[in-house]
Amino acid sequence: MKRLNIIYIVIISIVFSSCNDFLDETPDNRAQVDSKEKIQKLLVSAYPTGNYALACELSSDNIYDTGESNPNTSRILEQYANWEDITEEDNEDLETIWSGAYGAIANSNLALSAIEEIGEEDLLAEKGEALITRAFSHFLLVNIFCKNYNSTTSGKDLGIPYMEKSETTLDPKYERGTVREVYEKINADIEAALPLISDDIYEVGLYHFTRKAAYAFAARFNLYYENWQKAYDYATIVLGDNPVGQLRDWVAMGELPRSPSPVTNAYISDASDLLALPFNSGMGLYFGAYYRGSRYSHTNSLAYAETLFAGLPWSPEGISSAYYNFRPFVYSGTNIDKTLSYKIPYLFEYTDAVAGIGYYKTVMIPFHYDETLLVRAEAAIMLENYSNAVSDLNNWAGNFFIADSETTLEDIDNFYADLTYSSEEVPTSKKVLQPGFSVVSGTQENLIQYVLQCRRILTIHEGLRWFDVKRYGIEIVRYQVQANGGMKVIDVLTKDDPRRALQIPMDVITAGIEPNPRN
Numbered sequence: 001m002k003r004l005n006i007i008y009i010v011i012i013s014i015v016f017s018s019c020n021d022f023l024d025e026t027p028d029n030r031a032q033v034d035s036k037e038k039i040q041k042l043l044v045s046a047y048p049t050g051n052y053a054l055a056c057e058l059s060s061d062n063i064y065d066t067g068e069s070n071p072n073t074s075r076i077l078e079q080y081a082n083w084e085d086i087t088e089e090d091n092e093d094l095e096t097i098w099s100g101a102y103g104a105i106a107n108s109n110l111a112l113s114a115i116e117e118i119g120e121e122d123l124l125a126e127k128g129e130a131l132i133t134r135a136f137s138h139f140l141l142v143n144i145f146c147k148n149y150n151s152t153t154s155g156k157d158l159g160i161p162y163m164e165k166s167e168t169t170l171d172p173k174y175e176r177g178t179v180r181e182v183y184e185k186i187n188a189d190i191e192a193a194l195p196l197i198s199d200d201i202y203e204v205g206l207y208h209f210t211r212k213a214a215y216a217f218a219a220r221f222n223l224y225y226e227n228w229q230k231a232y233d234y235a236t237i238v239l240g241d242n243p244v245g246q247l248r249d250w251v252a253m254g255e256l257p258r259s260p261s262p263v264t265n266a267y268i269s270d271a272s273d274l275l276a277l278p279f280n281s282g283m284g285l286y287f288g289a290y291y292r293g294s295r296y297s298h299t300n301s302l303a304y305a306e307t308l309f310a311g312l313p314w315s316p317e318g319i320s321s322a323y324y325n326f327r328p329f330v331y332s333g334t335n336i337d338k339t340l341s342y343k344i345p346y347l348f349e350y351t352d353a354v355a356g357i358g359y360y361k362t363v364m365i366p367f368h369y370d371e372t373l374l375v376r377a378e379a380a381i382m383l384e385n386y387s388n389a390v391s392d393l394n395n396w397a398g399n400f401f402i403a404d405s406e407t408t409l410e411d412i413d414n415f416y417a418d419l420t421y422s423s424e425e426v427p428t429s430k431k432v433l434q435p436g437f438s439v440v441s442g443t444q445e446n447l448i449q450y451v452l453q454c455r456r457i458l459t460i461h462e463g464l465r466w467f468d469v470k471r472y473g474i475e476i477v478r479y480q481v482q483a484n485g486g487m488k489v490i491d492v493l494t495k496d497d498p499r500r501a502l503q504i505p506m507d508v509i510t511a512g513i514e515p516n517p518r519n
Contacts, residue, residue, distance in 0.1 A: 033114040039126050040201060042114075046107040046133040047207075050100025051279035052140055053344075053364055054092045054286065055080055055502065056463030062307065062456070064299045065480040065490065070335045073295035077286075081296040082478065082491060083499040085518070087506070091280050091360070095505035097144065101137040102163065108134035109166045128196025132209045135189035136217055138162055142182045145516070147501050148470035149224055150436030154179035158501075158516060176514055183225055190218050206269075206276045212238045213274040216367040219375045224471060226437050228382040235376035238274070239369065243392070246369040247399045248272040250325035258329070260288050264345035267365070274367040282360040284346025287338075287461040289329065294336045298460060299481070303328070303339040306422070307456055310429040313415040314397070314407045323403045337481075341460050364462065370396060371464070374455045381447045382437075389447055396454060409443070416446035424477050424489050429453050434473030434495045448472075470500055 033042055057063070058080035065081060076088040086094045111130040115123045138160070142149075147157045159182040161174040194214060202208045209217070219234035239246055248270055256262045264284065268276055286293035303309045304318065308328050311318045321327040329340045343365070350358040373396050380389035390409050397405035422428040430449055439445050452472065456465050469476060476493040493499060501516045509515045 033110060034118065036118075036123060036126070039111050039114055039118075039123065042107055042111050043126060043129050043133065044207075046104050046111065046130060047277055048097075048101045048104045048137050048140060049279065050097035051092060051281040051283060051362070051364065052097050052144055053461075053463035054281065054283055055094065055097065055144065056466035057287075057461055058296055059083060059502070060463070060466040060469055061474070061476040062298055062302070062460060062465050063296045064302050064487075065478065066295050066297060066299060066335075066337050067481045067483065069483065070295040072291045072293060072335055074293070077293055077296050083493055083497075085503040085506075092282065093505075094145075094502060095507060098141070098505050098508060101141050104137045105134055105163050106166060108137070109163060113166050124196045125198035125201045128193045128198070128214075129201070129209055131189045131193035132197065132214050132217065134163075135186045135193065135221075136209070138182060138186050138189075139217075139221060142179060142186070143224070143467055143470070144502055145504050146179050146182070148436075148467070149179055149183050149226070151226055152436050154183065158514065160504075161513070174513060186221060187225065190214075190221060194218060206273060207278075209275065213367050216274050216372045216375075219372055219379075220367075223375050223379055224467070228379045232376055232379035232383060232385075235372050235379065238372045239376065243369070243373055244395050244399060246272060247373065247396070248368065248370055250400055253326040254324070260284075260342055260346065263326075263342045264288075267343040268345060268363045270368075272369045273365045274369065274372070276363050276365055278361065278363050280359050281362045282346075283344045283362045283364070283461075285360065287340060287344050288342070288346050289331055289338070289340070290346070291336055294338060297336075297338045298340065299337045300330060300332060300339045301337075301481075301487075302427075305427045306429045307460060308339060308341070310453075311415070311419070312397075312405070312407075312453065313411040313450060314405045315403065316415055316418075319401075319403070323401050325400065325402050341457075344461055366462075370400070370458055371455065374451055374458065377454075378448070378451045381444060381451060384444065386443065386447060389451070393450060393454060396458075400458070409447075412450050413443055413446050416449045417442075419449075422477075424492070427477065427479070429456075431472070431474045434475075435471060436473070 033039055058077060063081060076086060076090045076093060079086050079088065108130045111126065115127050120127055141160045145160055155178055157179040159177040159179045161176060162182055162185045197209060197211050197214050199205055199210045202210065215234045215237045219231050219238065222231040222234060253263060253266060256266055282292065309318055309320060315323065329342055331338045344362055347361040348358055349361050373392055377389045377392035380392065386409055394406055416430060419430045420426065420428055422431050433439055433445060433448065439448055452468055455468065459465065473495040475495055477489055478491045479487045480490045482488050498517050498519060503516050504513060
């Protein structure tokens, strides 16, 4: 199910530099990209093909280990959930994420080289797409395989190789640089791309970085980069004058048949989606009504303690499915305990229908209006523009929930001031925040707690929680359900645990790239 393309020169040269027979072929023996049409076709392949969401979601605090008696697992799922270095080969493994991103980068760079050779006058939009896709793949890589950006320490923290040209040598040597250097280069690519992007060159805009998708990415990037004003401004460009009118129609989602296929298909084709990425992945099984992968899952007890059914400022005692326009799906039985918000389709592509074999597939939505609204709310909080932040949070919640979710700054302050910080003994939705930037205790922290909780609910199963955990120095307690129904703490991922940077693939380490440190 994993395929390498000769165009992925950077990956092949890193990982397979010892394969002499293969490398007897010069890397430039490839199709000539010498026209506008060919460049546009090449850019279809400038998007990452390895699904990062499963690794991130299982690494986060959005799962419990339902116990050793549950046989519905695999070694790679256990390794992700327990923050072990990945040794298994699978469509969801880190080598697939790494090579899928660098393969996309190689295509972006090849397109840029061709544009430079042909002349940019009639290819500015294509140049914009090539730059923004190159930035996006590097953004994923640095946030998965490195520590989070931190203005204090990122000048020393290991980054990832930033590829700015197509590789033409047989055995190139790469340096990882620092996280700060990677962020600076991502920023440069984004800023160069934004004025160039035009939706006019896309036949199906949802699978490309349209102008709004690019600005949504720029907003999230600048939020992670601690550029609060830019994050706010770029999110505003996406949202326009009527943010509520741009959000997902959760009422319509709730009126669909209560079945995985119609609701997930609707989720990935909604007008609020800004970018869609197809992957070879079993995500739809792991976060669907299936036993597959059910040992490590978002359980009902987790939902009540911390996520979908935990209290909010406008309902301090907790909420239930009845509060949702699009009600969560709850499955409970022997060896299955899943509370789900359906959004990830389980698709199957048959290669042999008679034999019943083929590929697991899914489609992820990395950017959408709802999440961009929460990006703006968080940026407003950091800018101490609390009235705008509360307005955005109320607009989001008022569209997402059925119940009266209107709240005030005073309500938010009082709720989180009274809520106990999460501990090993009593998990709650209020986490101790230890970011590298300053969050003032009291009103600012309480608002941040609320926006993080809103994002956790909105993006459940999508992997984004892992990045918030890293950015805010949130410690994760990994709980395991015991046979008697009790909970056991099996590990704690502390603020400075080096495992927060997932280990780069073993083949890449073997080829000479410096590994992430481990205790």
